[in-house]
Amino acid sequence: MRVRFAPSPTGQLHIGGARTALYNWLLARKHGGTLVLRIEDTDPERSTPENVEQILDALRWLELDWDEGPISQVERAGRHREQIDRLLADGAAYEADGAVRLRVPDEGETVVSDVIRGDVNFPHSSIDDFVIARSDGSALYNLAVAVDDLDMGIDHVVRGEDHLSNTPRQVMILRALGAEPPIYAHLPLLHGPDGKKLSKRHGAASVQALRDAGYLPEAVRNYIALLGWGLDAETTFMTTEQLVQGFSLERVSRSPAVFDEQKLRWMNGRYLRDLASAELARRLEAHTGRSGLEAAAAVAQEKMQTLADFWPLAAFLVERQPIDEDAWNRVMKEGADEALREARSALAEVEPFALEPVEAALRGVVERLAVKPKQVFQPVRVAVSGSTISPGIFESVVALGREETLARVDDALARLSTIA
RNA sequence: GCCGCCAUCGUCCAGGGGACUAGGACGCCGCCCUCUCACGGCGGAAACGGGGGUUCGAAUCCCCCUGGCGGUACCA
Numbered sequence: 001m002r003v004r005f006a007p008s009p010t011g012q013l014h015i016g017g018a019r020t021a022l023y024n025w026l027l028a029r030k031h032g033g034t035l036v037l038r039i040e041d042t043d044p045e046r047s048t049p050e051n052v053e054q055i056l057d058a059l060r061w062l063e064l065d066w067d068e069g070p071i072s073q074v075e076r077a078g079r080h081r082e083q084i085d086r087l088l089a090d091g092a093a094y095e096a097d098g099a100v101r102l103r104v105p106d107e108g109e110t111v112v113s114d115v116i117r118g119d120v121n122f123p124h125s126s127i128d129d130f131v132i133a134r135s136d137g138s139a140l141y142n143l144a145v146a147v148d149d150l151d152m153g154i155d156h157v158v159r160g161e162d163h164l165s166n167t168p169r170q171v172m173i174l175r176a177l178g179a180e181p182p183i184y185a186h187l188p189l190l191h192g193p194d195g196k197k198l199s200k201r202h203g204a205a206s207v208q209a210l211r212d213a214g215y216l217p218e219a220v221r222n223y224i225a226l227l228g229w230g231l232d233a234e235t236t237f238m239t240t241e242q243l244v245q246g247f248s249l250e251r252v253s254r255s256p257a258v259f260d261e262q263k264l265r266w267m268n269g270r271y272l273r274d275l276a277s278a279e280l281a282r283r284l285e286a287h288t289g290r291s292g293l294e295a296a297a298a299v300a301q302e303k304m305q306t307l308a309d310f311w312p313l314a315a316f317l318v319e320r321q322p323i324d325e326d327a328w329n330r331v332m333k334e335g336a337d338e339a340l341r342e343a344r345s346a347l348a349e350v351e352p353f354a355l356e357p358v359e360a361a362l363r364g365v366v367e368r369l370a371v372k373p374k375q376v377f378q379p380v381r382v383a384v385s386g387s388t389i390s391p392g393i394f395e396s397v398v399a400l401g402r403e404e405t406l407a408r409v410d411d412a413l414a415r416l417s418t419i420a
Numbered sequence: 421g422c423c424g425c426c427a428u429c430g431u432c433c434a435g436g437g438g439a440c441u442a443g444g445a446c447g448c449c450g451c452c453c454u455c456u457c458a459c460g461g462c463g464g465a466a467a468c469g470g471g472g473g474u475u476c477g478a479a480u481c482c483c484c485c486u487g488g489c490g491g492u493a494c495c496a
Contacts, residue, residue: 145496
């Protein structure tokens with residue numbers, strides 16, 4: 001089996017393109033086939049090394065590898081020209097107004113056999129003689145694809161449904177060249193939440209945007225695998241091995257799917273929480289460009305859905321943050337100073353400065369003061385984190401350490417007394 | 421216009437003649453848990469686009485309509 005994936009060198013790898021890449025990859029890996037990567041654009045202006053590299057980078061991030069390529073259609077212009085000349089010599093094509101057109105018979109039809117959609121018939125009466133080469137001699141997409149697929153021995157073509165209507169043209173070129181077409185599978189398109197074709201204005205529409213937004217590659221892979229395909233009624237989380245094992249083109253849906261970032265977020269959160277905290281820290285460090293995040297990562301892990309959630313939630317564990325004034329005003333009311341004083345002395349003495357003793361010490365304060373837990377914990381939270389929203393207060397205090405915690409509580413106390 | 425594809429909760433995925441009172445998940449709502457926010461647990465609302473057939477029986481098969489999408493380029 002030889003499968004090819006042919007992304008356009010637009011710079012960004014579209015999510016639909018990523019799904020196509022994934023399905024091609026799953027197909028090849030499942031059957032021990034060869035995956036050929038071709039950069040699909042006959043225009044050297046678009047097919048720049050920078051643009052190509054960005055696509056490859058996105059594929060690598062998704063951990064989708066390939067066996068041959070990347071091969072650029074631009075590099076194959078000579079071969080395309082040869083085959084155009086051959087079609088001309090055979091009489092299968094002719095020149096008109098400088099451009100080369102393929103002869104399409106008036107009668108009959110071309111049948112495209114599609115694994116997902118069955119046989120699709122295209123009557124020739126609705127297809128004109130179409131252009132295969134521009135007047136400057138350069139090949140057009142349909143010609144280039146057919147020639148490349150033939151030369152590379154491709155037997156499986158998995159691509160978006162937007163190519164279905166072009167397929168009979170490619171089949172006709174292939175037959176004119178004396179070859180039989182490969183097996184086709186046209187995937188349903190991906191739409192945005194508004195039902196329109198997914199694009200940049202739907203937010204994170206590219207793999208790069210997803211990466212920047214703090215999604216994990218394994219979560220993205222799992223999620224996009226489920227856009228147009230499902231193993232059964234229940235299974236949602238699948239490892240790459242399970243994906244490879246379970247995938248089948250025959251089970252791919254025929255109807256378009258909507259990319260739902262909320263579900264991706266949820267899934268990403270699940271993957272995030274399953275990470276060992278050292279691994280999470282490693283990824284956070286790569287994402288934020290900071291180091292020494294392990295303690296904070298462990299504390300914040302339960303609360304994050306994406307890597308980008310980390311900083312707003314846990315920055316106070318890494319460096320002191322300004323206090324949110326709304327939070328201060330809501331929490332630092334009567335009783336707050338007493339709670340803070342008590343908490344301070346309890347924390348000053350607790351030994352060792354670890355999770356259970358710290359929790360016991362702070363709960364002791366609640367008991368002694370005979371107040372509700374939040375009347376102690378919220379002032380401490382605001383003093384320490386600057387916000388009413390934070391990871392668990394005991395975990396946070398321990399991660400911060402005794403010295404830093406006491407310093408922040410002291411500052412809050414000082415501020416309270418100046419106001420009073 | 422012409423050609424083609426598609427049609428189950430708001431969304432994704434199941435179900436492909438009887439097991440359907442249509443299942444699971446996200447999201448939403450309520451309750452529980454709880455130091456905030458989350459996580460988690462429990463419960464709830466929520467769908468077979470319409471009309472004709474075929475059949476003892478249709479979400480499932482056929483036809484029509486409607487709707488959505490794609491193509492119809494010297495774009496890919």
